[in-house]
Amino acid sequence: MNAPQTATGPAAIRAAGLTKRYGEVLAVDGLTLEIGSGQFFGLLGPNGSGKTTTIHMLATLIQPNAGSAQVAGFDIGRNAVKAREAIGIVFQESALDRTLTVAENLRFAGLLQNLPARTIAERSRELLELFGLNEHRATPVAALSGGMRRALDIVRGVLHQPKVLFLDEPTIGLDIPNRRRIWRFIDRLRAHNAMTVLLTTHYLEEADGCDRVSFIRKGRLVESGAPHALVDDLGRHILEVEGADIERLAARLEARLGPCLCDGDIAMFRWAEEDVTALVKLQSELGVDVRSWRVRRPNLNDVFLWVAAGKGLRS
């Protein structure tokens, strides 16, 4: 058993100037990316930012208008079939036959991957055990709960032991216990066989475990780095100020504290100083205009909000 690898070997995914246009809409705009072998990589961004289109291009399912990419060393255009052999993909929506049972679905998926029936049976048993689905082998997929169906979808995606796994919002639409369960499975899977994983999610706490994340905005990569490094870049603290006339308050404070992010009644500033007296001084100056103050550590959600607002991370 290998521990999840963090070292970067030869690139598992390499994209250069990848571009996809849908009519007038530029879904992905000159995306350049390199993901090392064995890395756990998160592609993060708001809805409609081009995450899924990127995954579909890399998985050879749609063709880019410009640019090129290699997955596991195979060109996604010229060598699509070879590339698909090395790829596993879990779509946002399930890729299962609801009329067939759990075991029949895996058999169908495995045969499509050209695996011998015996290999399919062995791996299915092993993976269903790992994912806690063993007693549901003969259950029709239509009768499974949403969480179990998603787990089966992941089993389906890794049955052929792909070198590169694409997980497109693997926990979307699931409740918290099921999201946790899916993540336990994914962690176990990564401990079981080291593979490169490209994850998209907008539950950002799920991306904390990534070796590296990139933020995508309007089809372009805007920030990349290790999650903790990006959080550190944002600043030591986040100062949240809540008040009635927040816009006037924010404008007053912006001159002294730098750019602010407004969210309803709350204005957020980056606060780099450790000195509490400066904060107390500011507080007494503003007095009754402020309803509440809060100073806290930033997290990946803050990085996401700053990136989504189009504001740089570094002051």
Place this chain on the structure above:
Amino acid sequence: MKLRPFYAVLEREVLRMIRQRTRLVAAMVRPLIWLLVIGGGFNSVIGQAHGVGYQDFLVPGVLGMTTLFGAMLAALTTVYDKESGVMRMMIVAPLPHAWIVLAKMVSAALAAIVQAVLLIALLLLLGHFRSGTDWLLLAAAVVAASFACAGIGMVTASFSRTLDNFAATMNFVIFPVFFLSGSLYPVQSLPLALRRAATINPYTYGVDFLKHAILPASVPTDFSVTLDIAVLTAFSIIALTVASWRFSQESAYEPMIRVLAGKRG
């Protein structure tokens, strides 16, 4: 050449056929109603021609009907596959996407052949099969007609985006194909416009091939066996090519992927 993916698609089709027994029962009841009720009714009005009654004349027609409906309905499940997750499982497999179309077409033809065999067994039991049937020719006719019908189905499926237009498909594809053929009447005795329509309908040649195999030589057929085989084979190949092209074509294929895999960016 990878045969397991091919086998996977066929196996799923057979599994579905066994699971959905009502579909199988309907496939048997439909031609029997035509043969026993409509055939029986007209039999007493029309009487005999060339040594066979109208009901006997209708046997190749209803057998053809089984292959047509069987193959069409199986091929149209491709549209269902697009809407459910199944097409997603197939497009990520390491095969050229034309293989999926070929596998679906062969499995649709297989479904039609199985249903035709079942109907032949039923007709034998009911005593509606002539003793002089050329069984080898009949086997060839069933196979050739099934592939041509699967071809019509795959082309239709490759042009339909949702199951909503299934009723339209019934009205504008299956019924005209069936009625504008020699299933219910000899093509040669049709008025000119209908005769022309029947002549360009590939299914007509399938029914004609079945007539050669089932009806006594005294009954005039519309075309020669050679022409039937040539037209059915050529049509099957053209249909496969068109359907594969449609599936690989960007405009048809990419919106499908986008619908399939969720619209979120």
